[in-house]
Amino acid sequence: MASPDGAPHTADAVGAPPAVEQVKQAAKEQQIDPYNVSGGVDENGNVTAIDYEALRERFNTPALTQEHLDRFERVTGKPPHRLMRRKLFFSHRDFDKILDYYEKYGFFLLYTGRGPSSGSMHLGHAVPFLFTKELQEIFDVPLVVMLTDDEKFLYTRNKNQGKITKGAALGDFIEYAKQNCKDIIALGFDLKKTFIYTDYEYMGGHFYQNITEFEALLTNNQIRGAMGFDGSTNIGLNAYAAKQCVAAFASSYPTLFGAGDFRAPNYEEARPRKHIAAIPTLIPCAIDQEPYFRLLRENCDRMEFPAPKTALILSKFLTALQGPGGKMSASDPNSAIFMSDTSKQIEKKVNRFAFSGGGATKEDHEKYGGNPDVDVAYAYLSYFLESDDELKEIEQSYRKGTLSTGELKKRCIQELQKFVEAFQERRSKVTDEIMREFMTPRKLEFKGNPNATAS
Numbered sequence: 001m002a003s004p005d006g007a008p009h010t011a012d013a014v015g016a017p018p019a020v021e022q023v024k025q026a027a028k029e030q031q032i033d034p035y036n037v038s039g040g041v042d043e044n045g046n047v048t049a050i051d052y053e054a055l056r057e058r059f060n061t062p063a064l065t066q067e068h069l070d071r072f073e074r075v076t077g078k079p080p081h082r083l084m085r086r087k088l089f090f091s092h093r094d095f096d097k098i099l100d101y102y103e104k105y106g107f108f109l110l111y112t113g114r115g116p117s118s119g120s121m122h123l124g125h126a127v128p129f130l131f132t133k134e135l136q137e138i139f140d141v142p143l144v145v146m147l148t149d150d151e152k153f154l155y156t157r158n159k160n161q162g163k164i165t166k167g168a169a170l171g172d173f174i175e176y177a178k179q180n181c182k183d184i185i186a187l188g189f190d191l192k193k194t195f196i197y198t199d200y201e202y203m204g205g206h207f208y209q210n211i212t213e214f215e216a217l218l219t220n221n222q223i224r225g226a227m228g229f230d231g232s233t234n235i236g237l238n239a240y241a242a243k244q245c246v247a248a249f250a251s252s253y254p255t256l257f258g259a260g261d262f263r264a265p266n267y268e269e270a271r272p273r274k275h276i277a278a279i280p281t282l283i284p285c286a287i288d289q290e291p292y293f294r295l296l297r298e299n300c301d302r303m304e305f306p307a308p309k310t311a312l313i314l315s316k317f318l319t320a321l322q323g324p325g326g327k328m329s330a331s332d333p334n335s336a337i338f339m340s341d342t343s344k345q346i347e348k349k350v351n352r353f354a355f356s357g358g359g360a361t362k363e364d365h366e367k368y369g370g371n372p373d374v375d376v377a378y379a380y381l382s383y384f385l386e387s388d389d390e391l392k393e394i395e396q397s398y399r400k401g402t403l404s405t406g407e408l409k410k411r412c413i414q415e416l417q418k419f420v421e422a423f424q425e426r427r428s429k430v431t432d433e434i435m436r437e438f439m440t441p442r443k444l445e446f447k448g449n450p451n452a453t454a455s
């Protein structure tokens with residue numbers, strides 16, 4: 001089947017996973033973890049859309065409700081970001097507690113990250129950063145961004161069974177991390193409140209002390225269960241979870257809070273570190289990262305200097321161009337629109353590849369209407385178009401069939417081109433010097449800084 005503009009059309013394949021009794025041999029459940037994101041496969045071999053409610057139940061993460069949005073607005077005096085209003089950030093852990101703490105003390109730590117798998121980030125990677133930037137502005141809080149060049153190196157070597165391949169030498173990941181760092185800066189973060197680092201550069205001192213402590217808390221069985229690893233997975237990847245977890249501890253970054261670099265042998269001297277360890281952290285990320293942070297939350301209070309349970313705010317995935325059964329991913333370039341794509345490339349990719357929820361023929365579309373719930377151009381608009389009114393109007397007219405797939409794609413292309421062009425303009429101004437400033441550990445400036453050296 002083809003949509004009115006000739007885009008591939010497999011709407012039949014999308015929908016709720018089939019009932020268990022109907023599932024035949026070929027059917028497969030959806031798989032979501034930090035290393036795999038794919039919808040299920042139904043009995044006819046078709047990929048099904050990711051079922052976020054089923055995922056939330058499996059991970060046991062509460063829904064983000066209208067009450068959270070109302071409370072957010074009351075506490076900050078600002079309306080929630082469109083990604084929150086539209087429930088694209090749809091789930092959380094302890095978001096209420098972060099708001100409680102903020103009301104009392106006026107700050108917390110934000111932490112998010114990126115695994116530099118490619119020289120340019122794609123639109124999906126921009127999602128958590130766009131949201132984080134808004135949170136940083138609204139709350140006026142410090143932010144740490146971890147670039148996991150070591151993890152992407154280990155993962156790729158593992159996938160290639162130890163072979164050195166083109167574009168995947170260790171130095172390549174160091175370079176991707178720098179390019180990605182510039183991408184992140186160009187999304188508009190505030191230098192005074194933001195520290196961006198790569199694991200290969202920053203890991204040492206208190207950070208590394210926390211890592212080894214956390215490594216001592218995790219077993220191989222726990223890691224295998226959470227990440228889907230087995231005995232053939234390289235040991236670096238097995239150990240990596242501890243690094244991504246302790247990056248959430250404020251005590252991994254004493255310098256940012258104005259504390260000295262020490263780990264004192266006795267309690268009195270260690271007090272400043274204990275004080276920093278008590279700062280809570282909020283992590284905005286997509287839900288594939290949840291397995292890491294479940295391990296983190298289970299072990300926060302087992303550290304020598306216990307940390308409060310880390311709070312999470314979790315998003316859905318910006319879907320692959322091919323449809324809602326997968327996420328946009330750098331490892332599959334056909335699935336993604338990169339932030340380095342030209343306007344022409346964006347136009348071509350959306351027109352040619354974006355899965356359409358439109359009718360099979362023009363006549364069908366006008367008669368029965370289209371389905372925005374599975375339409376990729378509509379999905380992208382819901383992430384990037386600011387106006388709620390226009391989005392609603394688009395949704396309704398598409399459902400009615402008065403808006404064609406071609407027109408919907410055209411509107412999507414305009415909006416993505418506008419976003420990417422403005423980004424590229426800012427990105428061209430991010431010099432090596434500016435990057436270095438963001439990557440230098442220094443005391444950050446934010447209104448609630450507790451000045452950790454005080455007792």
Ligand code: ATP
Binds near residue numbers: 315
């Ligand atoms: P890729 O395969 O494209 O490199 P990844 O999952 O390895 O993807 P990371 O850089 O490790 O990407 O992820 C950084 C952050 O971006 C995480 O919070 C992750 O959940 C989020 N993310 C990655 N892809 C998407 C997407 N398509 N939509 C929304 N968020 C995404």
